[in-house]
Amino acid sequence: xxxxxxxxxxxxxxxxxxxxxxxxxxxxxxxxxxxxxxxxxxxxxxxxxxxxxxxxxxxxxxxxxxxxxxxxxxxxxxxxxxxxxxxxxxxxxxxxxxxxxxxxxxxxxxxxxxx
Amino acid sequence: xxxxxxxxxxxxxxxxxxxxxxxxxxxxxxxxxxxxxxxxxxxxxxxxxxxxxxxxxxxxxxxxxxxxxxxxxxxxxxxxxxxxxxxxxxxxxxxxxxxxxxxxxxxxxx
Numbered sequence: 001x002x003x004x005x006x007x008x009x010x011x012x013x014x015x016x017x018x019x020x021x022x023x024x025x026x027x028x029x030x031x032x033x034x035x036x037x038x039x040x041x042x043x044x045x046x047x048x049x050x051x052x053x054x055x056x057x058x059x060x061x062x063x064x065x066x067x068x069x070x071x072x073x074x075x076x077x078x079x080x081x082x083x084x085x086x087x088x089x090x091x092x093x094x095x096x097x098x099x100x101x102x103x104x105x106x107x108x109x110x111x112x113x114x115x
Numbered sequence: 116x117x118x119x120x121x122x123x124x125x126x127x128x129x130x131x132x133x134x135x136x137x138x139x140x141x142x143x144x145x146x147x148x149x150x151x152x153x154x155x156x157x158x159x160x161x162x163x164x165x166x167x168x169x170x171x172x173x174x175x176x177x178x179x180x181x182x183x184x185x186x187x188x189x190x191x192x193x194x195x196x197x198x199x200x201x202x203x204x205x206x207x208x209x210x211x212x213x214x215x216x217x218x219x220x221x222x223x224x225x
Contacts, residue, residue: 031211033211033212033213040200040218041217041218042117042202042204042215042216042217042218043157043202043204043213043215044215045207045212045213045214045215048210048211048212055210055212056210056212091156091157095211097211098210098211099211100144100145100162100164100206100209100210100211101145101162101164102211103147103159103162104147104159104211104213105159106149106156106157106158107156108155108156109156
């Protein structure tokens, strides 16, 4: 079946612009996670959802970052007034549920470059 | 708190063995292992649970010492396809929120 998809795969934007990154999880997966990954580093947790409810947003760097999953499926991560330090690979992952025994399936990521 | 992985990098010849370690300063409910090849997404390898239960689909073995809050990944008779960066992830609390280690880069040469 289809895996996790993300769009766009690459996004180049100018400092100060807003960007919206989309994640389409595996069908039927309850939990959806957003991570940010710097080159050569492990994924860094940003936020996650169970169904449409945002359970934990403690990893969002500041209030310019927000995420939603209004219908419990597709999720959008929005970064307002982008800054150069926001440049990174943004990955989403989904899992059957939030249980610690469920593996997460990662999407291909969106490479964000802020000029 | 981020798990600590060791070593940071390993270079092997095909057929050699390697061990990658992951330790945490906090109690672990489980340990997740992922492998990431250059330019690709992390791919699930296995989950180790309290009580010794394992869940995975690769021909890779691992251990989980709950008391020591450590896990080790054993790569035996390594193949070229084993090359990549290995990450361990520790759940934060009893949720699926994973905190990943900094990674161990494995290079297998012919």
